[in-house]
Amino acid sequence: MSYLNNRIGHREALLSTRSVVKKENYVVLEVDGLVKNAIPGYEKCDSTILGSPEMGASFVDYLVTAHEGGKNDAIGGNGIESFLYVVSGAVSVKNADKEADLTAGGYIYSPADKPFSFVNKSAEDAVLYVYRRRYQPLGDLAPFTVIGNVNEMEWVNYEGMKECTVKDLLPAAGNFGFDMNMHILRFEPGASHGYIETHFQEHGMLFLQGKGMYRLDNDWLPLEKGDYVFMDSYCPQACYAVGDEDYIYIYSKDCNRDVEL
Ligand code: UGY
Numbered sequence: 001m002s003y004l005n006n007r008i009g010h011r012e013a014l015l016s017t018r019s020v021v022k023k024e025n026y027v028v029l030e031v032d033g034l035v036k037n038a039i040p041g042y043e044k045c046d047s048t049i050l051g052s053p054e055m056g057a058s059f060v061d062y063l064v065t066a067h068e069g070g071k072n073d074a075i076g077g078n079g080i081e082s083f084l085y086v087v088s089g090a091v092s093v094k095n096a097d098k099e100a101d102l103t104a105g106g107y108i109y110s111p112a113d114k115p116f117s118f119v120n121k122s123a124e125d126a127v128l129y130v131y132r133r134r135y136q137p138l139g140d141l142a143p144f145t146v147i148g149n150v151n152e153m154e155w156v157n158y159e160g161m162k163e164c165t166v167k168d169l170l171p172a173a174g175n176f177g178f179d180m181n182m183h184i185l186r187f188e189p190g191a192s193h194g195y196i197e198t199h200f201q202e203h204g205m206l207f208l209q210g211k212g213m214y215r216l217d218n219d220w221l222p223l224e225k226g227d228y229v230f231m232d233s234y235c236p237q238a239c240y241a242v243g244d245e246d247y248i249y250i251y252s253k254d255c256n257r258d259v260e261l
């Protein structure tokens with residue numbers, strides 16, 4: 001069952017799940033099975049904790065459904081950087097520097113010394129992907145507030161492939177003030193990564209559209225819209241898009257820091 005797919009009560013079929021939990025390696029969470037978590041600060045919201053340090057992640061990801069008047073007055077701050085992406089619906093966001101009305105595809109990144117707030121002023125539910133992580137300072141450098149909407153950004157060929165394209169949501173490339181980035185990756189049906197990635201960085205990943213076969217560690221798994229994946233450091237990873245629509249996901253990636261010893 002899940003409050004997210006309105007499947008409650010007994011089923012005809014035997015219970016089963018596509019979710020896989022291999023802590024410190026990778027975790028797949030399908031929608032069916034996700035439960036509501038009461039989280040202080042979130043008012044008139046249904047929230048689910050997705051990625052977390054309990055899996056091995058250095059960050060947390062939440063999926064939040066904000067009902068009319070749903071809000072949180074302070075996400076992040078006290079050393080925690082934060083990010084919110086609007087999957088559907090609309091919310092107003094604000095921090096000490098900026099404020100904006102975000103619609104689907106809209107996002108805010110707020111630095112670690114600036115908590116931000118959101119409120120859903122409309123009667124429609126808003127579905128939000130919320131990320132928080134302890135910022136890793138680097139000398140006097142600092143990131144800044146970023147507000148944008150992916151629908152106003154161009155797709156860029158990913159590593160020389162035109163069937164696989166990317167949008168970088170934060171200006172972290174060449175700016176060491178930022179210690180992480182958020183990206184959206186899109187594969188046309190039949191397209192794939194150019195190789196099976198195996199890298200130090202972690203990912204939290206929310207699938208926004210389509211279907212594909214995803215290689216995680218030594219497993220090939222069918223993953224689709226609504227699924228969430230945590231990939232720990234060095235988890236081998238790549239996919240093939242299948243079906244008749246583009247396969248699209250948003251994901252976080254740490255960057256720009258020396259490895260601490
Ligand atoms: O940027 C990345 O590491 C990205 N290509 N990883 C992935 O899609 N699994």
Ligand code: MN
Binds near residue numbers: 197199203
């Ligand atoms: Mn990767």
